[in-house]
Amino acid sequence: MRIDVDPGLLDATARGLDSGAAGLVEAADQVTWALTVLAASCGHEEAAQAARRAAVRWRGGLDLAGEAARGLGEAVEAAHEAYLGVDGAQAAAISGHSR
Amino acid sequence: MNHFVLPAADADGLRASACRLAAAAERVESSGHAVSLAAARSVPGWSGAAALAMAARAREVDLAARSKAVGLREVAAATVAYAGRAVATREQVASLNGRLTAARDTASDEQRRVDAMPPEQRVMFAGRDPMAALRVLEASLRREHAETIERLTRDGTVLARAIVATDPLRSLPEWLAGGLALGHGLVASRTLAVRGWSFGKWLSYARRAGLARDGSRAADPLLARAWQVRATESLDAFRHGAVRPGAPLGGLRTLLGRVFLPSSVILGAVDAVTGAGHQGGRGVATRVLGAAGAAGAVGVLTLSNPVGLTVAGGAVLAYGAWSLGNLAWDNRKAVGSFLHRATGAVGSVVGKLVFW
Numbered sequence: 001m002r003i004d005v006d007p008g009l010l011d012a013t014a015r016g017l018d019s020g021a022a023g024l025v026e027a028a029d030q031v032t033w034a035l036t037v038l039a040a041s042c043g044h045e046e047a048a049q050a051a052r053r054a055a056v057r058w059r060g061g062l063d064l065a066g067e068a069a070r071g072l073g074e075a076v077e078a079a080h081e082a083y084l085g086v087d088g089a090q091a092a093a094i095s096g097h098s099r
Numbered sequence: 100m101n102h103f104v105l106p107a108a109d110a111d112g113l114r115a116s117a118c119r120l121a122a123a124a125e126r127v128e129s130s131g132h133a134v135s136l137a138a139a140r141s142v143p144g145w146s147g148a149a150a151l152a153m154a155a156r157a158r159e160v161d162l163a164a165r166s167k168a169v170g171l172r173e174v175a176a177a178t179v180a181y182a183g184r185a186v187a188t189r190e191q192v193a194s195l196n197g198r199l200t201a202a203r204d205t206a207s208d209e210q211r212r213v214d215a216m217p218p219e220q221r222v223m224f225a226g227r228d229p230m231a232a233l234r235v236l237e238a239s240l241r242r243e244h245a246e247t248i249e250r251l252t253r254d255g256t257v258l259a260r261a262i263v264a265t266d267p268l269r270s271l272p273e274w275l276a277g278g279l280a281l282g283h284g285l286v287a288s289r290t291l292a293v294r295g296w297s298f299g300k301w302l303s304y305a306r307r308a309g310l311a312r313d314g315s316r317a318a319d320p321l322l323a324r325a326w327q328v329r330a331t332e333s334l335d336a337f338r339h340g341a342v343r344p345g346a347p348l349g350g351l352r353t354l355l356g357r358v359f360l361p362s363s364v365i366l367g368a369v370d371a372v373t374g375a376g377h378q379g380g381r382g383v384a385t386r387v388l389g390a391a392g393a394a395g396a397v398g399v400l401t402l403s404n405p406v407g408l409t410v411a412g413g414a415v416l417a418y419g420a421w422s423l424g425n426l427a428w429d430n431r432k433a434v435g436s437f438l439h440r441a442t443g444a445v446g447s448v449v450g451k452l453v454f455w
Contacts, residue, residue, distance in 0.1 A: 012137070027123045030119055032366065036373055041373075052429065
């Protein structure tokens with residue numbers, strides 16, 4: 001059986017997923033900054049407390065989403081590397097057979 | 100009565116945080132879309148169960164990101180509205196103060212004029228007491244001020260509700276939120292303890308390497324090299340975290356380990372500027388330790404001399420311990436509720452077993 005996959009596509013996918021993951025983790029920092037400044041600026045105890053608590057939870061949620069995307073990127077990258085190995089073996093097998 | 104106190108809300112800070120929230124919403128949405136797009140582009144050239152599973156997982160990330168972006172935009176909008184109310188309130192209070200000052204000046208002038216009059220002329224003003232009229236006006240301005248501040252407080256409550264409504268854990272009862280806060284605190288404590296342990300090992304190995312290299316009695320270059328290698332490993336674990344190969348959730352732990360010091364720089368700098376919204380001594384301590392933690396984290400990442408690294412590492416750990424203490428203090432009620440419920444449940448089970 002011949003496996004036929006576009007290796008460039010796999011590589012581009014891995015990079016796209018990794019970039020999305022990095023964006024989510026960076027956004028987690030932005031949200032933490034914004035909610036901390038909000039807590040310090042609002043002069044309203046209830047809102048400040050809600051903002052401080054939400055900052056911790058938002059950070060955790062976005063970090064996990066980023067990690068999920070990064071995990072997908074790593075899986076695709078592993079698939080890409082595995083394909084390159086299979087492709088090399090296929091090429092060797094085909095050239096050996098034709099000889 | 101002195102002048103009316105202006106509201107404590109800082110409209111510029113609120114607008115800046117609203118802008119950052121809106122930008123973060125864009126970032127979250129575009130990143131989720133990038134994940135979904137990357138998977139969708141790949142699937143036509145890569146078919147099979149794995150490709151379908153990946154596309155489904157990527158769509159989940161995209162949907163979660165979109166929902167988070169909506170929540171962030173709602174908080175940003177509520178923050179802008181509250182900032183507008185804060186500006187209007189400041190203007191109204193300033194206007195009240197202006198009217199109060201003018202009324203006091205007028206009443207004093209009138210009182211002085213009346214006092215300077217001869218008694219036969221003063222009889223004509225017998226029914227008019229400028230200071231009594233001023234007191235009536237002051238009471239009216241006080242009521243107006245209370246209503247103005249009440250409107251701002253109401254909008255603050257609306258903002259708090261908007262934040263809580265977009266909080267991912269809003270639907271949880273207090274005891275469960277307390278359990279999660281306890282879990283978060285335990286994970287943070289463990290991270291701090293592991294980093295502190297790596298830092299302690301680095302101090303110990305670096306000192307032994309120094310003694311073996313420069314000690315007048317037992318200088319041993321080979322031993323010095325061995326201690327130096329261990330010191331370098333410990334310093335690397337302190338800087339980037341150490342995860343054993345094959346450990347559960349290894350990828351997540353490696354990522355969190357790598358963001359520990361960079362996030363200390365960002366969060367420490369924010370705390371140094373804002374005091375994390377705390378007032379009084381707690382606010383001052385948060386500012387000082389935040390600045391020390393941020394500078395320390397930069398120092399740990401960039402410095403190489405042992406004295407500088409010792410001071411910087413100590414500052415990072417002190418800031419971490421302070422933040423952990425703040426987390427515990429802010430969530431003490433919810434954690435107490437969780438522990439009360441947990442001990443009640445354990446006691447009930449034990450009671451049934453004992454009296455069965």
